[in-house]
Amino acid sequence: MPSEIDQIQLSFSPDAALVLQAILAVVVFGVALELRLSDFRQLLREPRLVLIGLSSQLVALPLLTLLLVGIAKPAPSIALGLMLTAACPGGNMSNVLTHWAGGRTSLSMAMTTISSLVAPASTPMIFGVLGSLHPVTRDAMRDVAVPYSELVGTIVLALVIPLFVGMMLAERRPALAARMRQPLKRFGLVVFFAFVVLAVAANHAIFWQALTGIFVLVLIHNALALATGFSVATLLRTGTAERRAITFETGIHNTALGLTLIFTYFQNLGGMALVVAWWGIWHLITGGLLARYWARRPGHSSG
Template sequence: MLFLAIDLDQAVLNFSQDNILILKFCLGFIMYGVALNLQIKDFREILVNPRSVAIGLLSQVILLPASTVGLILLVNPHPSLALGMILVAACPGGPLSNFISHYSGGNAELSVSLTTVTTLLSTFTTPFNFAFWSQMIEVPGKTVTLDFLEMAIIILELTIIPTILGMFTRHRFPKFAEKISKVFRIVSLIIFVIFIVGALYKSIDIVSKGSYNKNDKYNE
């Protein structure tokens, strides 16, 4: 029986500067739309009762990578794919997670707080988690490095600035914010769907380049 496969170590997704700028704009747009429904008092409540933030940090920084490794040991994927799973689990959340929390009626303020804190901590937690958990996967020569300045700029561009602008709009122009928030909600959902479809398209395009037999475990 044949299964689709590729040399995962050779798979590369190339993004031009224009693509990156468009992606950043879309993520900032989504985050601004989420912030139109946020208020300072909501964040004050989180500071007064930080238990929810602590539980969220514990879940994302420790439990998520640990459960991912458990899944890897269960399904035994290709080593490079396993490392990718660990790296994704070790990374912080982003603007899309805030949008999903907001759109589904969750605690958007808590989501934004967790995104900010985990992104700031990720300079230390991501490489540590990756190095710690990837020891279970025998793939020599695999390393991960993070630039703290780059991480700070990313969180500033995609989370902090859009959040401040959205909350400022809500504070100074509440009626206007209420009107446009509905538009942002719909457009953000469309952008989110485009992201999903685009990711699936890229994956199918890469995977469709080769095939292998199930008994040939690592395409050798």
């Protein structure tokens, strides 16, 4: 990976970054309208499953990401992109993929929700710890002066508040939430992806120039994430349905949040955006293929 990639600066205005944060909040709110507190009551009697899944996602994967970066020795901005992806909470597509694959959807939804709610603490902490443990990324982070307090505020505004408000509305006004759910979710997703496409188009020369260099690293990192979830769940003897949910939760990340943070705070490290943007595409491809494979092989739940 050429070192020039660390010098890439994205063409993205501060006002556009604020719009992106607002769009992400709309997307999260739309998804939260599908959640009910009752969905999690059964899992409260099985905290072991949630702890296994969160340990795989928030502990095992970040440590293995650090190992991968140490072995591959990519450019600092590429390494930071991998680290930020590992630090992001689970993505909502993991719920859909788990359902398609015959996994335990309630466990997947609980893990996504919990990892999102703790993201204001976990994402900056994991990213900061990983970045400081690797000598090359430590220097890069010092150069950009990562604004951790601002990161926390952005995650709360774009992720936690809309998630909480959406869940409360779904619980107290289910009929209204049902009418809003599909139109709002579709609108938010279409607008978000259109916005990201426009951002990529504004920097298309940069993205295409570096894509081949990051393709293999993202492929390996995503495979490592899926394998981590599967292996942790297998070693701790969960049921087949639970294993599938934990695999997708560890292998599917909220790259929309990652891109929002990068476009807001790390425009001088454009290599990070290249990694997270391609991760966001690639994990849907691998996740979809894996879900299709598992859908043909019925699973069973341990609970």
